[in-house]
Amino acid sequence: MADEEINCWKPAADDIHFGKPTTDEINLMKSKRKELDVKKPMTDDLAGITFRTTTAEDYDDVISVRRHLYDGADYIPYRYYELLEHNTGFAGFIDSTMVCFMFATVIDDGESILLRSIRVRDEYEGKGVYTRLRAFCMKNLSHTANKAVFLISSPTHFEQLCRGSAKLVFSRxxxxxxxxxxxxxxxxxxxxxxxxxxxxxxxxxxxxxxxxxxxxxxxxxxxxxxxxxxxxxxxxxxxxxxxxxxxxxxxxxxxxxxxxxxxxxxxxxxxxxxxxxxxxxxxxxxxxxxxxxxxxxxxxxxxxxxxxxxxxxxxxxxxxxxxxxxxxxxxxxxxxxxxxxxxxxxxxx
Missing domain, CATH: 3.40.630.30 (Gcn5-related N-acetyltransferase (GNAT))
Structure with a gap:
């Protein structure tokens, strides 16, 4: 998914990845979430970006990534702590600056990873940081997902996607x-x-x-x-x-x-x-x-x-x-x- 997909529609920008894990794999995914060391970031081999999960102490950094999203309809400044209770936050850093963020959790009988609240710092849009953040998330939460379902509201972008490998699942x-x-x-x-x-x-x-x-x-x-x-x-x-x-x-x-x-x-x-x-x-x-x-x-x-x-x-x-x-x-x-x-x-x- 290109970085520009993340701001195509209003409040949530959710991105869901599908696979078919066994019960043992689901349990493994849950255990991996507990094992992630939030104090010790893992380093991507591209552009020196590091990734890790976030905690309550990262609130200010998360908010600083992108302000005034969706014409002021962004709920993250008000719900970050609440969402952190049921989701895992993932962030990317260049040096000590957080440049991208998203929440992720497993739904659909373990077949899907729901990605929400995705945001990229303005100066890093279109440079692939979200793509690498998503790859880091998928590596830590799922080994079986092979497709994504996400929501967009731009007809032009929808047509562009469907000319490639994407297909329409539903519309509302x-x-x-x-x-x-x-x-x-x-x-x-x-x-x-x-x-x-x-x-x-x-x-x-x-x-x-x-x-x-x-x-x-x-x-x-x-x-x-x-x-x-x-x-x-x-x-x-x-x-x-x-x-x-x-x-x-x-x-x-x-x-x-x-x-x-x-x-x-x-x-x-x-x-x-x-x-x-x-x-x-x-x-x-x-x-x-x-x-x-x-x-x-x-x-x-x-x-x-x-x-x-x-x-x-x-x-x-x-x-x-x-x-x-x-x-x-x-x-x-x-x-x-x-x-x-x-x-x-x-x-x-």
Whole structure:
């Protein structure tokens, strides 16, 4: 992957690498993570760059790599310590200066390595430092990955990739809105939430076993939550629900599914630009009563976590009429800022 791929889309820039390790290999990967010596960097034989894992003490260096990313929607300054609890941070150094950084962790039954929060210092972009950082990560976390899946939002870049070895895995529609909490609070009011059920790990486990339900809700054969594309496997449930409020208006029964079923998932991040809200919708977004219920309830429950300025990303299956979503959000004072497709692209590594 070229260095320029890392800044093609908004909040996460995740890069997932696939392989098929055995149980013993998965355990070996876990043990290797514990064995990494953060005090003793390993040296790449190219350009004298050194690489190592990061700790809480590296916070200032990580933030200094790239400031004001994604028009102020970068969550790393606010979530670095939290993400470090469940991910491994990797960084590259030239002399004593950190020039690149990313988080990585194993998901998808050990088949994938998720790379997120990727950043390269301005003066080193396009010089291959990210490529070498990724190679260092792959060497330490996986010996079997042979392809990557990552998200981009640039149609031109997508076309360029697909002219090479990459192929489209899925695409989803993204709409961006702006608002203020003062305006939203005055319009939101209270709404009956009795028709919605909070989705927990048990619910998701039952849902993933229901082939009809997964085909209807996740036709891309992946669950994209908070910019992370998960395979439909039970081991990902804990990751899907971490920091996420998920609601459903119907319960899947055996191999049947209501056509009006919808699932919504919300994540809230504090960023330089304000409070960034990511709302993922699964199901038919053309049903006004259903979409209104999900949007109102999710925003009501998250309201206490909002700062003054709000940025909303709402993401759903492509090729659906957006009029209903626009109508519902306009009644709540949201102003549309942008819309684009997010592409899930698979590429051999």
């Amino acid at each position: 529609h993204t709409m961006m809105f702006g608002n203020t909490t003062k305006s939203l609070r005055g319009l939101l009011g209270l709404r009956d939430e009795s028709f919605l059920q909070r989705v927990d790990s048990s619910f998701l486990g039952e849902l993933l076993r229901n082939r009809t339900a997964t085909q209807y809700l996740f036709p891309e054969n992946r669950v994209l939550i908070n910019w992370i594309p998960y395979q439909l496997v039970p081991s990902n449930i804990e990751w899907m629900l971490r920091g996420t409020e998920v609601f459903s208006n119907a319960v899947p029964k055996q191999d049947k599914i209501k056509s009006e079923m919808m699932i919504s998932a919300i994540n809230v991040d504090q960023c330089e630009a304000g409070t960034v809200v990511t709302l993922d919708l699964f199901g038919d977004v053309c049903d006004e009563e259903m979409i209104t219920g999900h949007i109102y309830i999710q925003l009501q429950k998250a309201l206490d976590r909002f700062g003054d300025i709000l940025v909303l990303y709402i993401i759903f299956q492509e090729h659906q009429d957006t009029k209903t979503v626009l109508h519902v959000l306009s009644k709540l004072g949201w102003s549309k800022v942008d819309n684009y497709a997010v592409y899930g692209v698979e590429k051999s590594i």
